[in-house]
Amino acid sequence: MISRHNGCKDHDSLIELEPRFPSQDDFRVCLREGIVTKDMPPVCPVDASGRFTPEVGDFAGQYVKDADKSICQYLKKAGRLVNQSTIQHSYPFCWRSDTPLIYKAVPTWFIRVEDLVDRLLAKNAETTWVPEFIKEKRFANWLRDARDWAVSRNRYWGTPIPIWVSDDMEEVVCVGSIDELERLSGRRVADLHKEFVDPITIPSKMGKGDLHRIPEVFDCWFESGSMPYAQLHYPFENAKRFKEGFPADFIAEGVDQTRGWFYTLLVLSTALFDQPPFKNLIVSGIVLASDGQKMSKRQKNYPDPMEVINKYGSDALRLYLINSPVVRAQNLRFFESGVRDVLKDVFIPWYNAFRFLMKSSVMPFERESGQRFVVRPNDFPQTRNYMDKWILSFTQSLMVFVRQELKAYRLYTVVPRLVKFIDHLVNWYIRMNRRRLKGDAVEDRADWLSALHTLVKVLFQLIFVMAPFAPFFTEFIYQHLRDKLNFSENLSTLDPNQLGIDKATGAPESLHYITCVEPHTDQIHEDIEETVAWMQAAVELGRSIRTKKDLPLKAPLREAVVIHPEGGVLKAISSMRPYIVEELNVRNLTVTADKEKYGIRLRGRLNPAVGARLKSQVKVVMEAVARLTEEQLEAYVKTNELTVAGTTLSGDDLTVDYVVGGGGCHDQSAPKKQKKAQAKDGEKKSQAAPPADPQGPLYEAQADSRGLLILLDVRADAELEEERIARELINRIQRARKKGNLVPEDPIQVVISTTSEVLRRLLKSHAALIDATVKQPIACNVEASAAKEAALAALSDADRLGQVAVTDEASIPPDNLVVTIFHRRTSANAPPKDVRVSCPRVLKVHCAAGSDRPIEVCLVDASGRQLVGSLLELIQLVSFGAPSHHRIHHGRVSMRFPSTRAHCTALSNCFNYPMGLITLG
Numbered sequence: 007m008i009s010r011h012n013g014c015k016d017h018d019s020l021i022e023l024e025p026r027f028p029s030q031d032d033f034r035v036c037l038r039e040g041i042v043t044k045d046m047p048p049v050c051p052v053d054a055s056g057r058f059t060p061e062v063g064d065f066a067g068q069y070v071k072d073a074d075k076s077i078c079q080y081l082k083k084a085g086r087l088v089n090q091s092t093i094q095h096s097y098p099f100c101w102r103s104d105t106p107l108i109y110k111a112v113p114t115w116f117i118r119v120e121d122l123v124d125r126l127l128a129k130n131a132e133t134t135w136v137p138e139f140i141k142e143k144r145f146a147n148w149l150r151d152a153r154d155w156a157v158s159r160n161r162y163w164g165t166p167i168p169i170w171v172s173d174d175m176e177e178v179v180c181v182g183s184i185d186e187l188e189r190l191s192g193r194r195v196a197d198l199h200k201e202f203v204d205p206i207t208i209p210s211k212m213g214k215g216d217l218h219r220i221p222e223v224f225d226c227w228f229e230s231g232s233m234p235y236a237q238l239h240y241p242f243e244n245a246k247r248f249k250e251g252f253p254a255d256f257i258a259e260g261v262d263q264t265r266g267w268f269y270t271l272l273v274l275s276t277a278l279f280d281q282p283p284f285k286n287l288i289v290s291g292i293v294l295a296s297d298g299q300k301m302s303k304r305q306k307n308y309p310d311p312m313e314v315i316n317k318y319g320s321d322a323l324r325l326y327l328i329n330s331p332v333v334r335a336q337n338l339r340f341f342e343s344g345v346r347d348v349l350k351d352v353f354i355p356w357y358n359a360f361r362f363l364m365k366s367s368v369m370p371f372e373r374e375s376g377q378r379f380v381v382r383p384n385d386f387p388q389t390r391n392y393m394d395k396w397i398l399s400f401t402q403s404l405m406v407f408v409r410q411e412l413k414a415y416r417l418y419t420v421v422p423r424l425v426k427f428i429d430h431l432v433n434w435y436i437r438m439n440r441r442r443l444k445g446d447a448v449e450d451r452a453d454w455l456s457a458l459h460t461l462v463k464v465l466f467q468l469i470f471v472m473a474p475f476a477p478f479f480t481e482f483i484y485q486h487l488r489d490k491l492n493f494s495e496n497l498s499t500l501d502p503n504q505l506g507i508d509k510a511t512g513a514p515e516s517l518h519y520i521t522c523v524e525p526h527t528d529q530i531h532e533d534i535e536e537t538v539a540w541m542q543a544a545v546e547l548g549r550s551i552r553t554k555k556d557l558p559l560k561a562p563l564r565e566a567v568v569i570h571p572e573g574g575v576l577k578a579i580s581s582m583r584p585y586i587v588e589e590l591n592v593r594n595l596t597v598t599a600d601k602e603k604y605g606i607r608l609r610g611r612l613n614p615a616v617g618a619r620l621k622s623q624v625k626v627v628m629e630a631v632a633r634l635t636e637e638q639l640e641a642y643v644k645t646n647e648l649t650v651a652g653t654t655l656s657g658d659d660l661t662v663d664y665v666v667g668g669g670g671c672h673d674q675s676a677p678k679k680q681k682k683a684q685a686k687d688g689e690k691k692s693q694a695a696p697p698a699d700p701q702g703p704l705y706e707a708q709a710d711s712r713g714l715l716i717l718l719d720v721r722a723d724a725e726l727e728e729e730r731i732a733r734e735l736i737n738r739i740q741r742a743r744k745k746g747n748l749v750p751e752d753p754i755q756v757v758i759s760t761t762s763e764v765l766r767r768l769l770k771s772h773a774a775l776i777d778a779t780v781k782q783p784i785a786c787n788v789e790a791s792a793a794k795e796a797a798l799a800a801l802s803d804a805d806r807l808g809q810v811a812v813t814d815e816a817s818i819p820p821d822n823l824v825v826t827i828f829h830r831r832t833s834a835n836a837p838p839k840d841v842r843v844s845c846p847r848v849l850k851v852h853c854a855a856g857s858d859r860p861i862e863v864c865l866v867d868a869s870g871r872q873l874v875g876s877l878l879e880l881i882q883l884v885s886f887g888a889p890s891h892h893r894i895h896h897g898r899v900s901m902r903f904p905s906t907r908a909h910c911t912a913l914s915n916c917f918n919y920p921m922g923l924i925t926l927g
Contacts, residue, residue, distance in 0.1 A: 044154070050111040071106055115158040115167065115222060122276055123152055129272060129282040136288045136415045137334050145264050155273065157225045164223030166200045170207075172214040179208055179217055183242065231270030234283055253281055256415070258288040261335045286415050289335040293327075296341050309342050321476040322349045328475060329421035351425055353479060355432045356468075360483050362436060363461050367443045368490065371458060374445065380492045381459050383466055386526055389456040391442070393585075396538045397435040398529055400427065401464045405471045405525035412474075420475060431464065434542065438585055446778075462490060470523040477518065484517035540575055540714070541582035544568050547708040547716040548590040555706055555720055559591055560733040562726045566592040567705070567717040569601050575714070592718070604666060604705065604717060608639040611661040620653060627651045631660065643711055664707035666717060731765070732772035736779045756780060 036042045051061040058065045058073065064080060065073045081087040098107040119126075126149045135141030158167055168181040170190075181187045188194040190208045200223065207216035229236070234252055238244040253275070259267055268287070275283035294300060295307040302308075314323055326345045332338040368379050387394065404427050411419045436443065442457045466487060469480035493512040506519040514520050548566055552559060566586065568579050579586070580597045587595050610631045617624045630651040639662050642648040647656040705717040739756060769776070 047113070052108070052110055056108065070108060112160060114156045115169070115220070116154040116156050117273065117277070119152045119155045119273055122273065123149060125276050125280065126152065126272055129276050129280070133282045133284060134286045134415065136286075136417075140261065140264065140289045140335050141287075145268065148265055148269065149272075155225075155270075157228045158220075158222035159225055160221070161223055162200060164200075164226065165229055166198065166203050167220055167222050167224055168203075169220050170217035171220055172210055172212070172217055174214065177210055177212045177214050177217060181208075227266060227270045228274075230267050231274040234271070234275070235278075252279075252283075254284040256286045256288070257284045258290060261289050261291055264289070288333060288415055288417070291332045291334070291336040291338060293332055293338050293340050296339050298339055301340075308340060314342060314345055318345045318349050319353070319478065321479045322346075322353060325352060325421050325424075325475060328417045330418075333418045348421075352421075352428055353476075355428050356479070359428075359432050359436055359461075360465055360486070362443070363458075363465065364486065367445075367458055367461065370445055371454060375451065379458060380490055381462055382492045383523070385459075385463075386529060387456055387459040387463055389460055391439075391453070391456065391460075392534070392581075393435055393439055393538075394456060394460040395529075395531060396534050397431065397464055398460060398526075399531045399534055400430060401467050402525045402527060402530045403535065405467060406527065406530070408471050409525070424472065424475075427468070431468075434538075435464075436461070438589070462487070466491065467523060467525075469517060470520060473517055481517050488513055537578040537581060540578045541585055543710055543712070543714050544579055544586055544716055545589045547710060547714065548586075548592075548718055551706045551708050551716070551718045551720075552590075554708075557720060558730075560737065561591070561722070561730040562733075563590070563592045563718055564721060564723075564726065565594045565596060565719040566590050567596045567598065567604065567719075569598055569604070569606070569715040569717070570713055571599050571601075572713075573599070590718070601715065606707065606715065607665045608636045609663045609665050610634050610639050610642075611663060612655075613659050613661060616655070616659050623651070623653060627653050627655075640713075643709065644713070646711065662709075664709050664715065666705040666707050728764070728768035729772060729775075732768055732775055736776055739780055 033042070037044070049061075051059045052070060053059055056070050058068055058070065060066045065076055068076065078087065078090055082090075099105065100107055127146065130141065130146060130149060133141065135145070168187070170179045170181065171177065179190065181190065184195060184198075187203075187206065191206050193206050195202050195206065204219055204221075207218055210217055234254065235241075235248065238248045240248040257271075271283040275281055292300075295302070295305075297307060299305075299307060311323075322345050326348045327333070327338075329348070330338045330344070372379050387398065389395065389398075404423060407423055408420055411417070439457060442453065443461060445454045465483065469483050469487075473480045491513065493508075493514070506515050507513070508515060544566075549559075551557075557563070568576070568586075570576055570579070576597050576599060583595050583597075587593075612624075612628050612631050616627075620627055627650055634648075634650070638648060642655070642660060643662050647654065648660065649655070650660075704719060704721045706720050707715060707717050709715040
């Protein structure tokens with residue numbers, strides 16, 4: 007008989023077939039050849055002790071392994087022994103007794119699954135699996151080859167199979183309930199375990215004496231597959247409830263259950279009801295340790311889940327797993343850094359957006375208007391602002407997308423879209439509308455109100471749609487946002503007995519009680535989203551050029567040129583001109599389709615890493631790349647694939663550079679020697695600003711795969727450099743305020759002193775820019791010493807906040823500009839009465855890189871006398887003064903030093919107590 011056996015893949019061989027001690031292959035071939043049949047009682051001449059029965063007369067009573075020599079002698083004596091030898095091969099052993107095992111045919115009860123195969127495949131087709139390939143490939147293939155299911159086990163522990171039989175197995179009774187068993191046997195049983203039901207007998211109706219229960223118990227997978235019915239005690243009760251919930255809407259388990267629970271559920275439901283047991287199924291992979299091994303308590307190769315939750319939050323862990331391959335039936339190597347990245351990329355920006363709304367937008371509005379800000383959750387903002395319409399449209403698109411993906415049970419697509427949305431909300435909408443949201447750039451209060459309404463609406467819809475994915479964080483935001491939402495319209499339809507609703511305001515007490523937030527599909531404007539997408543692409547290309555040329559965003563540039571062949575794209579870019587100009591910090595924006603005017607040329611470069619793959623062909627391919635035409639390079643930019651000299655290049659194999667030259671532009675494709683000379687000359691100049699060039703624009707180019715090309719004129723001149731320094735000054739002042747935990751409404755005074763004529767001039771010419779951002783009085787154009795004396799004399803309580811040294815790191819000597827910030831205290835923020843001396847809170851002390859001159863720090867003692875010393879001296883005084891004791895009162899730190907020092911106040915920031923008081927005595 008010819009057959010392919012497992013383990014005989016590479017060669018032909020002879021192997022015995024033993025239907026009485028069958029392996030799966032032996033039994034399959036014997037069935038095929040008609041040697042045995044399924045209904046034939048198994049013939050096995052081995053007893054339970056592994057000894058031959060009298061059916062094997064010559065070896066009866068011998069242990070099967072001990073009979074090997076006797077069998078060989080028998081064959082030799084009969085002249086049938088061809089060869090006798092010993093080979094070494096793997097063999098099963100009992101893990102308890104370490105004795106060899108044999109296959110032994112035993113009587114078993116089966117479910118005829120092979121008769122159900124066609125129905126099983128049909129019912130499987132009615133279900134939805136995620137991922138789909140598990141259903142179509144692995145599970146469907148398993149069903150096609152399904153064999154009859156052996157549901158009985160020869161064990162003691164387990165659920166007894168409720169079958170009673172006669173001694174000759176001719177009469178069989180299957181009992182369906184306790185009541186039926188009582189009716190048949192005359193005995194009622196309360197406990198269905200083996201020891202209680204085995205003694206019960208049923209009188210035979212065929213005159214065969216008493217029927218006894220078979221000794222076998224159920225395969226535990228039969229019980230698992232019965233879960234939908236057993237959990238409701240169906241059909242004995244809860245019939246209506248069962249029919250309402252069957253098939254189940256959704257189940258989820260690991261991929262290892264493909265041949266386990268998923269299979270037995272389908273077999274039983276198909277056999278009983280001709281229905282699939284579920285409608286939707288998510289198959290998960292296995293979560294492994296970071297080294298790819300199975301997580302082991304013994305090896306401790308994984309972090310404690312509770313520690314991860316306590317450190318990053320359960321929502322961050324949940325989103326990390328949802329966004330991983332594990333929800334696509336693939337294994338996941340668990341890295342704690344992945345959870346941290348979710349916190350950094352999703353929750354922190356999300357929280358910052360909410361915090362900005364409440365602290366920097368709503369609070370100033372309520373303070374200035376004198377009225378409480380509140381909106382109806384179902385009302386849609388009526389706004390004319392283009393960016394408002396964009397973020398509202400993008401939010402509705404997000405809600406539609408999430409609902410669509412949830413309906414299809416594709417959880418893994420949600421987090422990438424959420425990260426993109428958070429980026430759009432924080433880094434685009436709020437960033438570009440910061441002044442509107444703070445009320446700084448509005449001509450009337452209505453525009454301010456529409457901006458606030460827009461952001462509240464967006465955040466409310468966002469937390470609602472993300473509630474299933476981040477239940478704790480969304481609930482946190484809702485509880486703080488709830489005061490700004492007017493649910494009074496719910497009061498008219500409120501059921502007095504309804505739980506979870508505030509009876510006074512109509513507001514749901516939890517976000518998770520809300521079920522009525524629907525996306526406004528009529529507010530989805532794909533044209534607006536597409537227009538903003540083109541604007542974002544242009545800005546990101548410009549930022550890429552700045553990064554490549556080491557040009558900070560605070561350094562203004564003269565011109566940006568956006569080039570694209572399609573008029574619709576150019577129109578979209580032109581409509582977003584103010585945003586592009588502001589985001590790229592350029593003076594002018596040119597939008598054109600004329601690429602030839604700027605002398606744009608494409609040049610291909612082979613990635614050196616490709617050499618390891620191409621080996622001897624690398625030189626041929628490199629020469630072919632040098633001969634590529636512009637049309638070929640443009641095709642590669644669009645398709646990311648190109649065949650060169652018989653070799654397919656894709657991905658990062660080929661780099662396409664946009665070279666600008668001719669047409670009034672500087673040629674950037676200069677020879678290497680010339681470039682090296684230019685670079686050497688440039689080392690003497692600032693790296694924060696490009697060199698000035700009187701001959702014309704100096705363009706740098708960057709493009710994307712959609713044909714959008716942007717040029718930045720990276721030249722600098724004195725006027726642009728002055729604006730850069732002014733913006734740097736503003737940045738330093740704002741950072742100082744932030745570090746001091748000041749809110750924008752806290753009154754401060756800025757005193758600027760400098761000996762540089764250049765800096766004095768820019769302070770005058772850019773006073774409006776500085777004042778518009780700082781919004782506080784600025785005194786400038788006075789000598790350093792005079793400024794210090796005047797400021798200290800004007801502040802009797804030493805309300806000096808700190809010192810910020812802003813220097814021109816390129817060409818202006820360090821420490822020529824000193825900005826001193828004073829906090830004009832009011833009664834609302836005065837120190838506690840029991841503190842004897844007031845404290846100057848130093849916000850920031852910045853020493854320019856490369857400066858050898860220490861920054862002077864002025865202190866004021868209790869009598870108002872100035873103590874002047876270097877920052878280093880002060881830190882040494884405070885750090886090494888050997889404090890005799892510490893004490894804490896009113897949340898402030900007090901440290902007492904030897905009394906030889908005069909009582910004074912010091913830099914609380916030196917001790918990581920930004921708002922603390924330090925008393926030196």
